[in-house]
Amino acid sequence: MANKFHLGWFLNFSSPSWLGQFDGNNDESWIDGEFYVDIVKMMERGKFDFVMFEDSLMVSDVHGGSMATDLKYNMYAPKQDPLPLMAKLGEHTKHIGLIATASTSFYPPFITARMYATLDNLTHGRIGWNVVTSSEDRAAQNFGLDLHYEHDERYEMADEYVEVVKGLWNSWDPGALVRDRETGVFADHTKVHPIDHDGKYYKVRGPLNMMPGPQGQPTLCQAGGSPRGRAFAAKHANTIICSATGVSEMKAYRDDIRARMVEAGRNPDDCKVLFVVSPVLDETDELAQAKAARRAVMTPEGMDVALAHLSALTNVDFTQFDLDAPVPEITTNGHRTTLEAFLRKGGDAGTKTLRELASMPSLNAVPFVGTPATVAQQMQDAMEQVGGDGFLISGALSRQAVAEIVDGLVPELQRRGLARTEYTHATLKDNLLAF
Ligand SMILES: Cc1cc2nc3c(=O)[nH]c(=O)nc-3n(C[C@H](O)[C@H](O)[C@H](O)COP(=O)(O)O)c2cc1C
Incomplete structure (x- = not known):
């Protein structure tokens, strides 16, 4: 019996593909989020564990000292804040996990703790936080810095930041919300505690001025690649998204994360590592190969x-x-x-x-190319060699591209027992732990 693996989709809240013959009105319907409502509903039909919206906080002009390339090709801008979109997506879906990125380098931890706790309530326990430290000086310059903090120090700060945020999420004991009609007590002050954090980088009194959501601590997602980044991810993440090339690199990354989790006193099965892939699908293997070859021409x-x-x-x-x-x-x-x-x-x-x-085309974990049946087999083989835990689909985005995966590949994976056929739990965290 094959082992099931998890599926996520990598997105950003900017324009999807807009120049192709099958891109329809993509570019008109993303600004108010309607495009994303459509496709995330499709992904829920495919029983994806989650969608993950990346983010950055700048218009880049590093390349040639001009914003021309960035804006011409809609690379980093325009891009909208994914957090409000999560509330909208939550209204239109019931089961799929919704992960949005927020930077530890620039947002105050109290705001982050409150925002994600609120979204966890609004989505009934389906919110996740992609914890990033950001990497761009141009972003740092939007938040009062001349240059970004040093790479490893960003993770030192992030470690303390996440401890603060978790402390705030834990500052309400279970049962603090009493709502006792007889005594007229809404919340029990003896079950709500200041955190009095006074650390190297942050000073936060607490408590959070609201109770935590259904997950208690929203799902934490991370993508550290450097040794310091991996240590951070292994300490905190419930899911890690990884850009690795080839099965042996994928396996080495996952093995390393699992060893680091044991070192950090965690059960390695509590964090699911998903690898970035962009399957190329078509009616026959030959057509898919031809499509992949066309896409590889630079x-x-x-x-x-x-x-x-x-x-x-x-x-x-x-x-x-x-x-x-x-x-x-x-x-x-x-x-x-x-x-x-x-x-x-x-x-x-x-x-x-x-x-x-x-x-040379950018490298993928494994170049999956073929019919749904061929790609399902390739995915199964790769997962068996790596040991788990799943894939994060990425690539040019259109309704057509999503349909090929959700209505072509996923049913084939399901028939082989490789992908979930139902959501067995209410929260994102529990669905990630289901297998
Ligand atoms: C799939 C994936 C998604 C990522 N999303 C973001 C993002 O939304 N914002 C961001 O600033 N960095 C993002 N990153 C970068 C990572 O957070 C991390 O900085 C990067 O993998 C390099 O690792 P390091 O920070 O340990 O050097 C992403 C990386 C990957 C692989």
């Missing part, structure tokens, strides 16, 4: 976007380098793992030119 625009992404995430302007020479040694205070993965695409560092690296 246009000049595609190369510009790839390099602009890298510039934004690393705070390094990639237009300064010779396209026809190997990339010189670079250090970054931004996304270290993204930079390393890019440089590693060409094998040993320094063996490929920047143009060659940028022309």
